[in-house]
Amino acid sequence: MSYVPRLKAEYKERVIKALTDEYSYSNVMQVPKLQKIVVSKGVGAAIADKKLIDYAVEELAAITGQKPISTLSKKDVASFKLRKGMPIGVKVTLRGDKMYEFLDRLITASLPRVRDFNGIKANGFDGRGNYNLGITEQIIFPEINIDKVKKINGMDITFVTSANTDKEAKSLLEELGLPFKKN
Numbered sequence: 001m002s003y004v005p006r007l008k009a010e011y012k013e014r015v016i017k018a019l020t021d022e023y024s025y026s027n028v029m030q031v032p033k034l035q036k037i038v039v040s041k042g043v044g045a046a047i048a049d050k051k052l053i054d055y056a057v058e059e060l061a062a063i064t065g066q067k068p069i070s071t072l073s074k075k076d077v078a079s080f081k082l083r084k085g086m087p088i089g090v091k092v093t094l095r096g097d098k099m100y101e102f103l104d105r106l107i108t109a110s111l112p113r114v115r116d117f118n119g120i121k122a123n124g125f126d127g128r129g130n131y132n133l134g135i136t137e138q139i140i141f142p143e144i145n146i147d148k149v150k151k152i153n154g155m156d157i158t159f160v161t162s163a164n165t166d167k168e169a170k171s172l173l174e175e176l177g178l179p180f181k182k183n
Contacts, residue, residue, distance in 0.1 A: 005100035007176060015175040022171060032129065032163035032172045037099050039064055040071070040091035041138075041155040047081055047088070055150050056090045062143040064102055068092040105141075106157070107177045113140040119181030122170060129163030131173060132156060 011033070019031050043056045053070055060068040070087040082088070094102050111117060114135075124132040136154045139146050163169035174180060 003097075005097050005104060007104045008097065008100040011100075011176065015172070018175050019168075019171060023168060032161050032168050034099065034103070034172070034176065035095070035160045035162055037094045037102060038091060038158040038160065039068075039094070039102075039155060040089060040158070041153060042089040043153065044080075044088060045151070047086065050087075052151070053087045053090065056153070059138055059144060059149075059153075060090050060092055060155075063138070063141045064092045064094060064098070066092050066094060066098055103176065107179070109142050110140045111179065113142075119179045122180045125166035125169060127166060129161045129165060129169035131159040131161070131169060133159070 016028060016031050019025070020028070025031050039060060041056050041060060043052050045052055057068050057070065068090040069092075071089040071091055073082050073084055073086050073088050076082060076084050111120070120133055124134075126132065134154060134156050137152050138144055138155060139149060139152065159169075159173060161169045161172055163172055170180070
């Protein structure tokens, strides 16, 4: 028998049924699902020090288990001393089993390590069923060795779902275990 991530099995066994009961879908294919997770990290200081991009790539690779790509600037900005095509960030797109593994580690190991944590804000939805979450410090991830961190950076995590509305997407993410703040 092959390995199936815990959250993926939970989605198939419990979440589909719970969402079908809540929204009375007529077909299993109508139930929203998580399509991908994009983890991105802007490194604006990389204009002055090119090594910062390499450190960011190492950290994101350790956190996600997948090699990130560097994002390049689209245009020149003279006031920032930025040229078109310079690397200014890194990002990883996770799909399939790696996506569910990352989400599981985020929920169970990383978010509880945030100082004074009492849930994530529910105002990060974009109106089309996608959710954006900002993290202020990369050291909440257990994969990061605090002694080797050069600079404390944050990152953005985008959850792309197949939901049509924000309400459906929030229900899906709550069922998967994201701890939203209670009003």
